[in-house]
Amino acid sequence: MLAKSKPELKTKIRLDLSPRLLEYKRVNWRGMWALYQREVRRFLIVWVQTVATPAITALILLAIFSLAFGRAELKIANLPFATFIMPGLVMMSVIQNAFANTSSSILASKMQGNIADLLLAPLNAAELTLALIAGGATRGFGVGILVVFALMPFIEFQFIHPAYIVYNILCAAVLMASLGAFAGLWAEKFEHGAALTSFVVVPLSFLSGTFYQIGNLPEPFQTIARLDPLFYLVDGLRYGFTDLSESNPLKSAVALFLITAIAYFSIWLLFKKGYKIRT
Numbered sequence: 001m002l003a004k005s006k007p008e009l010k011t012k013i014r015l016d017l018s019p020r021l022l023e024y025k026r027v028n029w030r031g032m033w034a035l036y037q038r039e040v041r042r043f044l045i046v047w048v049q050t051v052a053t054p055a056i057t058a059l060i061l062l063a064i065f066s067l068a069f070g071r072a073e074l075k076i077a078n079l080p081f082a083t084f085i086m087p088g089l090v091m092m093s094v095i096q097n098a099f100a101n102t103s104s105s106i107l108a109s110k111m112q113g114n115i116a117d118l119l120l121a122p123l124n125a126a127e128l129t130l131a132l133i134a135g136g137a138t139r140g141f142g143v144g145i146l147v148v149f150a151l152m153p154f155i156e157f158q159f160i161h162p163a164y165i166v167y168n169i170l171c172a173a174v175l176m177a178s179l180g181a182f183a184g185l186w187a188e189k190f191e192h193g194a195a196l197t198s199f200v201v202v203p204l205s206f207l208s209g210t211f212y213q214i215g216n217l218p219e220p221f222q223t224i225a226r227l228d229p230l231f232y233l234v235d236g237l238r239y240g241f242t243d244l245s246e247s248n249p250l251k252s253a254v255a256l257f258l259i260t261a262i263a264y265f266s267i268w269l270l271f272k273k274g275y276k277i278r279t
Contacts, residue, residue, distance in 0.1 A: 031123045032131045039135020043101055050101075054093040054143045055150040061089055062154060065211075076213060077244050082155050087238040088210025093147045094169055095205050095230065098140025098176035099183070099197065102132055106184025107193050115277050125272035129181070133264065136177030137170070144169045157241045164249060165240035171256045172233045176201075178263035185267075185276050208234045214246050229259050 043050035066082055074081040109115040118128060159165060179201075187193040208230035214222055225231055232252045239245035245252075271277075 028122055028124075028127055031121060032127045035118075035121070035123065035128070035131035036134050036138075039101065039105060039132060040138055042105060042135075043139050050097065050139065051143055051146060054097055055147050058089045058093055058147045059150060059154070062086075062151060079242055079244065080156075083157055083242060084238070084244075085211055086151055086155050086157055087241050088208070088234050089151065090144050090147045090169070091172060091208075091230070091234045091237050092205045092210060094140045094144035094172045095176045095233070096197075096201065097143045098136045098173045099180035099201055101139040102136035102177045102180035103183040103187070103193050103196070104180075105132065105135070106181060107187050107190065110184070110188075110277065111190065119274075119277065125268055128271050129264070129268040132181055133174060133177045133267065136180055137173035140173035140176060141169055144173070159241070160243050161240040161249075163240075164236055164253070167253060168233055168236040168240060168256070171260050172230075172237075175229070175233075175256075175260045175263050178260070178267050181267045182263075182270065185270055188276075204228055204230050209246070210234055229256070232256055 062082060062085075065085060076084045106115075109118065123131070183193055183196045187196070207225060208228050209225065214225045214231060214235075217225055226247075232247060232255060235245055235247050236249060236252050236256065239249050
């Protein structure tokens with residue numbers, strides 16, 4: 001009898017990848033959009049405090065300085081004082097609101113114990129960084145544009161270089177949202193976040209040439225002021241509205257891009273390492 005031939009054994013290697021596992025291999029646009037929407041809704045729910053109040057604050061500051069210097073017809077670089085300080089008022093609003101949005105969001109999640117929701121979500125470090133910073137930048141950019149239109153009836157100015165206006169407001173929003181994310185990760189309680197705002201963000205914004213020309217400062221204070229990145233944000237925005245600049249606009253734009261990119265990717269590295277959010 002002929003022996004029955006044994007069926008040929010074939011070894012097949014099959015990768016059993018579920019759709020959920022494959023989702024981690026590509027960008028989770030839906031998850032990022034959901035987190036971004038959450039960040040935007042956080043400040044829109046209390047829009048009177050987060051959106052309207054900065055515009056009112058800018059108008060109050062304008063009224064104070066107009067009453068103080070308006071009668072004397074004070075001019076800086078052949079510009080009316082109100083026109084000169086207008087870009088600084090806009091930039092201060094952008095800086096403070098973009099910083100506050102991300103710092104308060106991350107710090108509140110840490111203090112309330114729901115930071116685990118972000119860590120367990122199907123989002124990697126790059127997606128978390130983009131969604132959170134985009135939410136803070138949206139608030140900063142939106143408030144800045146609102147302040148511009150709020151000041152328009154009271155100050156004469158033009159949109160001389162609109163590209164520089166949009167670029168500087170956007171850079172400021174992304175940069176300060178990134179620094180706010182660092183503050184939220186670093187701080188361990190609300191007092192730490194408030195201290196950074198009071199002793200770092202506010203002084204730097206006031207010392208950035210908002211109410212005066214840096215060139216009028218004596219040395220070494222003029223050099224120190226030029227090391228402040230917020231100076232280039234204010235100066236670039238002032239160039240967009242008045243064509244007046246104390247630095248080279250193109251070089252400042254490139255420097256702002258590099259500084260913003262470094263800040264953004266630094267936050268990505270911190271999220272990737274789980275800095276102060278993983279035990």
